[in-house]
Amino acid sequence: MRVRVHEDPAAAAAEAAEVLARRLADRPEAVLGLATGGTMEPLYEDLIGRYKRGDLSFAKATTFNLDEYVGLAPDHPQSYRRYMEEHLFRHVDIDPARTHVPRGDLPPEEAAEAYETDLARLGPVDVQLLGLGRNGHIGFNEPTSSLASRTREKALTASTLRANSRFFGEGETQPTTAITMGIATIMEARHILVLAVGAKKAEAVVNMIEGPVAAMCPASILQHHPSVMVILDTEAACLLK
Ligand code: F6R
Numbered sequence: 001m002r003v004r005v006h007e008d009p010a011a012a013a014a015e016a017a018e019v020l021a022r023r024l025a026d027r028p029e030a031v032l033g034l035a036t037g038g039t040m041e042p043l044y045e046d047l048i049g050r051y052k053r054g055d056l057s058f059a060k061a062t063t064f065n066l067d068e069y070v071g072l073a074p075d076h077p078q079s080y081r082r083y084m085e086e087h088l089f090r091h092v093d094i095d096p097a098r099t100h101v102p103r104g105d106l107p108p109e110e111a112a113e114a115y116e117t118d119l120a121r122l123g124p125v126d127v128q129l130l131g132l133g134r135n136g137h138i139g140f141n142e143p144t145s146s147l148a149s150r151t152r153e154k155a156l157t158a159s160t161l162r163a164n165s166r167f168f169g170e171g172e173t174q175p176t177t178a179i180t181m182g183i184a185t186i187m188e189a190r191h192i193l194v195l196a197v198g199a200k201k202a203e204a205v206v207n208m209i210e211g212p213v214a215a216m217c218p219a220s221i222l223q224h225h226p227s228v229m230v231i232l233d234t235e236a237a238c239l240l241k
Helices: 009-026 038-052 080-087 106-123 158-167 183-187 199-210 220-226
Strands: 003-005 030-033 062-065 067-069 127-130 152-155 176-178 193-194 228-233
Touching: 003 009, 009 030, 009 038, 009 193, 009 228, 030 183, 038 080, 038 193, 038 228, 062 080, 062 106, 062 183, 067 080, 106 176, 183 220, 193 199, 193 220, 199 228
Parallel strands: 003 228, 030 062, 030 127, 127 193, 193 228
Antiparallel strands: 067 176, 152 176
8 A cells, every 4th residue: 555645735736636637637538436425525526626727638538436325316416426426526527427436326227337337337447536435434334344345225323324414404314325336346456546534534544554355344455456656635644653
């Protein structure tokens, strides 16, 4: 694992954007694995800026997102498809037909199988972007997830539901399960790029990098991947030895 620590979250997001932009410049038809969440918003803003300045094109790229809430249709305001449209896709030249997000409105088994079929046909993913849950989850592979898991429906833990409740307004029902790429699915990416910022991620960061490889910290499996870059700010890195 290569670990890079920046003074502030903005610099960390900018470096992660630089890594993705460089990959896309080298290989315009790259398959990018994408993530949602608060951490990724400045990174996507940075990529949009590069596109608007004429420095970057997504025209030939293919994308696969990690996860989607079960029960939410693609146009639901809290769906991860909608997040991607609002934070990246509608602002750049990506071909919508080449963007993939698991379908939360289909029977989960069907949606998961279709996703694995698409990944097998169009993959492997060149660079998989990952955020990190406070409990060490990657995608929505919560602690105790099998390290051999494939795309499937997964129940969200109380801590993840609490952390993500901030995105749901009053009267909006927060789904309790999600379809997520499995840990083994994620590990098939050629390169992995983890972005984590803030003190709330510090414990998960140290468990991911220095802890034993264990299902209680799903991100720790990344120690077995041959090409992982972890980009942090000083707060997220504060417990590292
Ligand atoms: C989202 C995802 C999650 C998030 C993680 C961190 O697609 O896969 O693993 O990356 O929950 O979320 P934030 O960035 O909101 O702290």
